[in-house]
Amino acid sequence: MRWRSGRRSTNIEDRRASGPVRMRFPFPAGGGGRKGGGISLGSIVVILVLMFVFDINPLELLGGGGSLTPTSYEQGTQPQSSAGQEADDEMKDFVSAVLGDTEDTWHALFNELGTSYREPKLVLFRGAVQSACGFAQAAMGPFYCPGDQKVYLDLGFFDDLRRQYGAPGDFAQAYVIAHEVGHHVQNLLGTSGKVQRAQQSTDETGANQLSVMLELQADCYAGIWANRAERARQILEEGDIEEALRAANAIGDDRLQKQSRGYITPDSFTHGTSDQRMRWFKRGLTAGSLESCNTFATNSL
Secondary structure: OOOOOOOOOEEEEEEOOOOOOOOEEEEEEEEOOOOOOOOOOHHHHHHHHHHHHHOOOOOHOOOOOEEEEOOOOOOOOOOHHHHHHHHHHHHHHHHHHHHHHHHHHHHHHHOOOOOOOOOOEEEEOOOOOEEEEEEEHHHHHEEOOOOOOOEEEHHHHHHHHOOOOOOOOOOHHHHHHHHHHHHHHHHHHHHHHHHHHHHHHOOOHHHHHHHHHHHHHHHHHHHHHHHHHEEEEEEEOOOOHHHHHHHHHHHHHHHHHEEEEEEEEEOOOOOHHHHHHHHHHHHHHHOOOHHHHHHHHHHOO
């Protein structure tokens, strides 16, 4: 990917050196606790039970936004060497360049729609972070929080994308960022809010299906970015698209469930299968238009 000559975004919020995060929750305590006093001990117990017994993403319990991966990944917490810090800083530069490129793409596309694009912030953190959607750990993977319109990313995820998921390459990493920015676009266009309201009036299977549609649309929006960025700035190099497709393939619900459980349960899918994720990314890449990414108006995802 040709990124080094690209414009750097000014919307990077670096919290990697901010120290331990104090756990806070965005809703009040119940059962007679003081107003605004945080969550009760009993509620914490309930949340933890739901997380570990039913494999629930904690952001779903805390009102959070979409994340790239439906299951957690493992990440080491060893202190970095000077060489590791240099690599981390270069990766920050890469993230800034990719985010800047997504800004250029979506500004141009929103102008075509006769409206303006509001740029998201991207928060770099290490280990754990506090967002408007609640407390989150790096093991949850990258995610977007509609409450503060920020993308959250621990750079260690890119190491796991290469080692654990078998999806190396800078364009695979760019796909991750573009997917989360896709959730921001959904938020600006009102899609996320409509989906959330629809999920509240259906059963669990129906809510999961709506989540799949939302995630696949974000994959398609990542494809739109690649299409528009290539046409405007010629960012692609040989093998880049294959890198993104390997990443999309690696984090499908079916593949991750098979690896972790040995079997799959389609009704529990929240992000889409590997084939679906690759197909919708390619659809956005080929067409380069919002109309091509309407996952909510198709009989075949």
